[in-house]
Every structure is written in structure tokens, then in C-alpha cells.
Amino acid sequence: MPVTPALLDLRGLRVRHHLPDDDGGYRLGEPAPDGVDLVVHTGETVLLLGPSGCGKSTLALATNGLVPHVVGADVDGTVITAGHDVAGHRTPELAADVAMVFQDPDAQVVTATVLDEVCFAPENLCVPADEVLRRAEAALRQVGLWDRRADDPAVLSGGGRQRLALACALASGARLLVLDEPTANLDPAGVEEVYAVLRRLTTSGERGVLLVEHDLDAAASLADRVVVLDGAGRVATEGAVRDVLVGQADRLAALGVWLPTATLAALRLRDAGIVVDPLPLLPAELTAALDALPALPPPSPPSTARTTCRPTAPATSAADAPGPDADAVVRVRDLTVRRGGRTVLDGIDLDVARGELVALVGANGAGKTTLAQVVAGVLRPRRRDLTGSVRVAGLDPRRAAVRDLTTAVGFVFQNPEHQLVTTRVDDELALGLRRRGLPEDEVAARVEDVLRRFGLTHLRDRHPFWLSGGQKRRLSVGTAVVTRPDVLVLDEPTYGQDRERAVELLDLLTALHDDGTTVVVVSHDMQLVAEHATRVVALADGRVVADGTPDVVLGDDDLLHAAGLRAPALARATRGLRDPAWRGVTRLADLPSAPLVGAGA
Numbered sequence: 001m002p003v004t005p006a007l008l009d010l011r012g013l014r015v016r017h018h019l020p021d022d023d024g025g026y027r028l029g030e031p032a033p034d035g036v037d038l039v040v041h042t043g044e045t046v047l048l049l050g051p052s053g054c055g056k057s058t059l060a061l062a063t064n065g066l067v068p069h070v071v072g073a074d075v076d077g078t079v080i081t082a083g084h085d086v087a088g089h090r091t092p093e094l095a096a097d098v099a100m101v102f103q104d105p106d107a108q109v110v111t112a113t114v115l116d117e118v119c120f121a122p123e124n125l126c127v128p129a130d131e132v133l134r135r136a137e138a139a140l141r142q143v144g145l146w147d148r149r150a151d152d153p154a155v156l157s158g159g160g161r162q163r164l165a166l167a168c169a170l171a172s173g174a175r176l177l178v179l180d181e182p183t184a185n186l187d188p189a190g191v192e193e194v195y196a197v198l199r200r201l202t203t204s205g206e207r208g209v210l211l212v213e214h215d216l217d218a219a220a221s222l223a224d225r226v227v228v229l230d231g232a233g234r235v236a237t238e239g240a241v242r243d244v245l246v247g248q249a250d251r252l253a254a255l256g257v258w259l260p261t262a263t264l265a266a267l268r269l270r271d272a273g274i275v276v277d278p279l280p281l282l283p284a285e286l287t288a289a290l291d292a293l294p295a296l297p298p299p300s301p302p303s304t305a306r307t308t309c310r311p312t313a314p315a316t317s318a319a320d321a322p323g324p325d326a327d328a329v330v331r332v333r334d335l336t337v338r339r340g341g342r343t344v345l346d347g348i349d350l351d352v353a354r355g356e357l358v359a360l361v362g363a364n365g366a367g368k369t370t371l372a373q374v375v376a377g378v379l380r381p382r383r384r385d386l387t388g389s390v391r392v393a394g395l396d397p398r399r400a401a402v403r404d405l406t407t408a409v410g411f412v413f414q415n416p417e418h419q420l421v422t423t424r425v426d427d428e429l430a431l432g433l434r435r436r437g438l439p440e441d442e443v444a445a446r447v448e449d450v451l452r453r454f455g456l457t458h459l460r461d462r463h464p465f466w467l468s469g470g471q472k473r474r475l476s477v478g479t480a481v482v483t484r485p486d487v488l489v490l491d492e493p494t495y496g497q498d499r500e501r502a503v504e505l506l507d508l509l510t511a512l513h514d515d516g517t518t519v520v521v522v523s524h525d526m527q528l529v530a531e532h533a534t535r536v537v538a539l540a541d542g543r544v545v546a547d548g549t550p551d552v553v554l555g556d557d558d559l560l561h562a563a564g565l566r567a568p569a570l571a572r573a574t575r576g577l578r579d580p581a582w583r584g585v586t587r588l589a590d591l592p593s594a595p596l597v598g599a600g601a
């Protein structure tokens with residue numbers, strides 16, 4: 001046991017949120033977390049896992065007193081942060097000791113430029129001016145934002161704002177970093193960079209990290225210990241990373257918690273009678289374990305579920321992209337868009353046929369959100385800022401009446417808060433249907449269906465504002481799905497979701513797609529893209545740099561690296577295998593699913 005005092009020491013933490021009621025008072029929500037003990041020492045990274053709504057963000061907010069001093073709640077138990085009892089200290093008094101990065105980076109921006117933002121915390125802590133600048137520069141360089149230091153934080157892309165929040169935490173000098181999904185909006189290259197920074201910070205022995213994160217392929221190699229909460233907010237299990245993630249993989253899977261891709265793959269193989277023992281944590285360990293088997297059965301033929309309605313020509317450059325398509329439900333021609341004086345989309349041509357499930361991928365700032373929003377008519381640039389044309393189901397999204405447009409295309413924002421407007425979950429789902437004048441019994445039936453499919457029935461009368469991040473995200477996807485549009489455009493729909501919900505959401509998108517809905521989804525999760533998309537369009541610097549099937553685009557390592565992307569975790573594990581038949585297996589669904597006579601170990 002380390003002899004230094006803990007940076008964070010939680011004993012019996014139990015939080016019940018104050019839920020406002022109609023007569024101006026409040027009632028208490030269900031406890032989450034519920035009686036949790038958790039300790040973080042200097043030099044240590046502790047990973048906090050658990051299904052959506054179990055209280056991970058609430059626990060994070062309790063470490064610097066935002067819960068209960070700002071977010072109303074009854075708190076039992078004790079929280080000692082860097083030796084201070086949080087109950088007796090306001091959040092600003094703890095700022096020198098604990099720095100937080102929230103799930104929603106927009107929640108914390110306060111100044112007018114990127115540089116000011118990073119200087120803000122150390123200035124408030126009365127750090128000498130030259131030291132403030134030194135720390136700010138170092139932090140901005142570490143997250144790759146030094147060149148954008150004069151920009152307004154509001155004009156950064158989603159991933160840009162996430163990097164900024166992290167730079168602020170680093171520059172504050174606080175010894176305890178509490179990071180709530182710090183990489184959720186980052187491109188794969190950015191995730192690697194951020195984890196490299198965190199690794200340097202913790203191995204230098206000066207700081208400790210409490211990390212809430214779903215992307216275990218990256219986090220598993222950084223964290224020292226894991227604490228897993230169950231759905232009721234109690235500690236289900238804890239221990240060293242490998243002991244928990246690998247040693248108790250079945251239990252975690254049953255809780256609906258994410259597992260590393262390599263572990264998931266091995267569990268699937270085990271079901272097919274191919275025993276990989278011990279279970280691997282990282283892609284390289286899966287490679288070694290499979291190579292050690294006497295023989296591998298052939299992988300399953302690629303699953304038919306993903307076959308596109310209209311085969312897309314494999315193409316690895318914009319020039320080779322599929323030609324004009326008469327059936328295109330989305331048609332983008334030579335689209336150029338300027339924002340804040342900068343060209344952010346540069347001559348985009350893109351046809352999406354009815355029934356495709358297209359993933360838009362690319363580095364932070366590549367223009368994915370801009371393209372998605374222009375297609376959905378959510379962003380309507382001025383005439384001088386846009387050239388070229390866009391048609392969705394025959395409509396011009398810049399000019400069409402909102403009512404017509406929302407029948408043609410549903411949009412889900414990167415940040416769900418931006419689109420929730422009513423005071424109840426069920427009203428939020430009913431809103432678009434009522435606006436269309438649907439009969440009330442039809443409205444009720446569709447709302448019930450979506451509540452059930454998205455696991456929101458028990459929260460139907462909750463104010464959308466008082467939901468967890470994952471619950472808000474499901475609600476916002478639900479509002480887009482409930483109107484059954486021709487085209488559904490989603491910006492990072494799985495971020496913040498536990499495994500069960502993310503898989504459910506993607507299965508739902510796949511089902512909608514099978515029913516003929518065209519789906520365009522912006523995603524940084526290459527494994528999910530590989531599993532579900534029928535086509536991948538990669539953007540870099542506002543241009544289409546690749547357009548083809550997932551196998552072609554995600555199999556081109558040089559292209560992926562140049563575009564700030566990385567191969568999916570399973571592809572990283574299989575590409576080094578001795579058995580050539582297995583190289584390039586990218587989808588879990590393509591692993592052997594039944595034992596083959598005379599094959600395997």
C-alpha cells in the first residue's frame with residue numbers, strides 16, 4: 001500500500017438528487033451512487049465503470065463539491081479530496097487540488113479565446129503571470145491546440161473543445177484530475193495523444209487520475225485499478241485492471257459494461273469452442289494467443305446483414321468515388337462552406353442511396369459535423385458562405401419549410417442538450433408528432449414504443465434536464481426516430497453510452513436501415529463503424545479522402561493515419577496473424593460462431 005495520503009478518499013458515498021416538483025419544492029431521486037468507497041492515490045489512475053445512470057458522473061461531481069453545493073442533492077458519507085473534507089469547502093476552494101473535465105465540455109467554457117481559457121484557472125489561483133503562460137503553452141501544445149490559441153472556444157469543433165477542457169485541467173496544476181469521458185469526442189489519433197499525456201503525468205508520480213471512460217481499448221492500458229458500479233449504483237467489483245476486466249469478463253458483460261475488444265473477441269471465440277486462455281486485454285495479446293493455437297478454423301464469411309442495397313464501388317480516393325446516382329436520397333454537389341472566414345468544406349461530392357448506412361469519419365475539425373448539419377438543414381450558411389448544392393429527398397435543406405424538412409430528415413446533435421425543449425421525457429418524444437397533427441392514439445403508441453426500446457419508460461415524467469448524459473443521448477435519438485424520417489443523420493450517437501445501450505442503439509439503426517431508412521452517422525468509434533456501416537466516407541480538411549466499403553477504407557492503414565484515424569481494434573489484432581485467412585478480419589460478427597469439426601484447439 002502506498003504510504004502517501006490518498007488524493008481522493010470516498011467513504012460510503014450515497015447521493016440522492018433533488019428533483020424539482022410542481023409546487024416549488026423537491027423530492028429525492030433514487031440513490032446513485034449508493035454507498036460507494038473509492039480511493040485514488042498519487043501516481044495512480046483509477047477507472048470507474050458502470051451502466052448508464054449508475055452515478056459515475058454524480059460521483060465525479062462530488063469530488064470537488066459541485067454535488068451538492070451547485071447541483072442540489074442529499075449526500076451521505078464522506079468525500080476527502082487532497083485532505084479537505086468537501087462538505088466544508090466550496091468548489092473554488094478546492095480548485096487548486098482537483099481539476100475536472102466534464103462529459104459536456106461546453107459546460108465549462110468562460111472566456112473569449114482559447115489561450116485566456118487555459119490561463120483562467122491558474123490566474124484565479126494567483127499563480128505568477130509568467131508561470132501561467134508557461135503552463136498554458138505547455139498544456140495547449142500537449143493537446144494540439146497551440147496554433148488555435150487566438151480563436152474563440154465557440155468556433156472549435158466538438159473534439160477541439162474537448163481538447164481545450166483537458167488543457168485547462170492540465171494547466172491548473174491540480175494533483176487530482178477527474179475526467180468524465182475525456183476522449184469521447186476525440187478522433188483516434190487524439191485519443192492516443194491524450195492517453196500518452198495522462199500516462200506521463202501519472203508515471204511522473206505527481207498526480208492521480210479518476211477516469212470515467214467507455215473506450216476500454218485505450219483506457220485498459222492506462223489504468224491501474226478499476227471500480228465497477230452496478231445498475232443500482234453500488235460497487236459490484238473492484239481490483240487491478242486485468243483481474244477485473246479479464247478475470248471477471250462474464251460478470252461485466254452481464255452488467256452491460258463495455259469490455260475491451262480483444263476480450264470480447266476471445267469470449268465470442270470461446271462460445272464457438274475455440275479456447276483462448278488466458279483471456280487477452282489488448283489487441284497484441286489476442287494476436288499472440290491466436291498464433292499459439294495449433295490451428296485456426298476459417299473465419300465466417302462476411303455477414304450479409306451489412307450488405308449494402310446498392311453496392312458501393314471500392315474507392316480509396318475522392319476521384320474514384322462512386323458516380324452520380326439517380327436513386328440518391330442525399331445528393332451533395334461541389335459543396336464548399338466557409339465558417340468564420342475559414343473554408344471548412346471544400347468541394348464535397350456525395351450521393352447516398354436509399355437504404356445505405358453511411359459512416360462519416362475523420363479527424364477533429366475535418367468538417368463532419370458541418371457536412372451533417374448542412375445536409376439536415378440544421379445549419380443554413382449565408383449565401384456568400386456556401387457554394388454548390390445539397391438535396392435531401394428532393395428538398396433543398398437551406399430553403400425548405402421546417403415541417404417538410406423534418407419529415408424528410410431527422411437530426412441528432414453531438415450534444416443532446418441542444419435540442420431538448422419540453423419539460424417531460426414523453427412530451428419531448430410526442431412534440432414532433434403533435435406538430436405534424438398525428439392523432440393522439442398514434443402519438444401515444446409511437447411514444448410508448450420508443451420509450452420501451454430506449455429504456456426510458458421509468459423516466460417518462462422526468463424533466464429532460466435531470467437525466468444522466470447517456471439517458472439524454474437516448475432521448476435525443478428517440479426524438480429523431482419517432483417521426484420515422486426518410487433520412488436519419490446522427491452526430492456521435494453512441495458517445496456516453498454503456499455497452500448494452502450502444503449495441504442496442506446500433507441494432508436499432510441497423511433495423512431502421514433494413515426497413516429502408518437511410519442512415520448517415522458521424523462516428524469516431526472505428527470498431528462500431530466496422531461492425532455496422534455499409535459504407536465509410538472519410539473527410540480530411542473539408543475534403544472526401546476515401547469513400548468505399550468498411551473493409552476497403554478501414555483496411556488502408558496509410559490513409560487512416562494520414563486522416564488522423566486508426567484501424568478498428570479487432571483489425572489491429574488480426575493483421576499480424578500468421579494465418580492469412582484471418583488477416584483483415586475486422587468485425588466480431590465475422591469470427592467463427594460455431595465449432596468446426598476437426599479444427600481449432
Ligand SMILES: Nc1ncnc2c1ncn2[C@@H]1O[C@H](COP(=O)(O)OP(=O)(O)OP(=O)(O)O)[C@@H](O)[C@H]1O
Nearest residue numbers: 017032052053054055056057058466467468469470
Ligand atoms: N442534475 C440532476 N438532477 C437530478 N437527477 C440527476 C441529475 N443528474 C443525474 N441525475 C440522475 O442521477 C442518476 C445518476 O446519473 P449520472 O449522470 O451520475 O449517471 P452516469 O453513471 O454518469 O450515467 P451515464 O453513463 O449515462 O452518463 C441517474 O438516474 C440520473 O437520471
Ligand SMILES: Nc1ncnc2c1ncn2[C@@H]1O[C@H](COP(=O)(O)OP(=O)(O)OP(=O)(O)O)[C@@H](O)[C@H]1O
Nearest residue numbers: 155156157158159339340364365366367368369370
Ligand atoms: N460556429 C463556427 N464558427 C466558425 N468556425 C467553426 C464553427 N463551428 C465549427 N467551425 C470550424 O469548422 C471546422 C470544422 O468543424 P466541424 O465541427 O464540422 O468538424 P468535425 O469534423 O465535426 O470535428 P469533431 O470531430 O471535432 O466534431 C473546424 O475547424 C471548426 O473550428
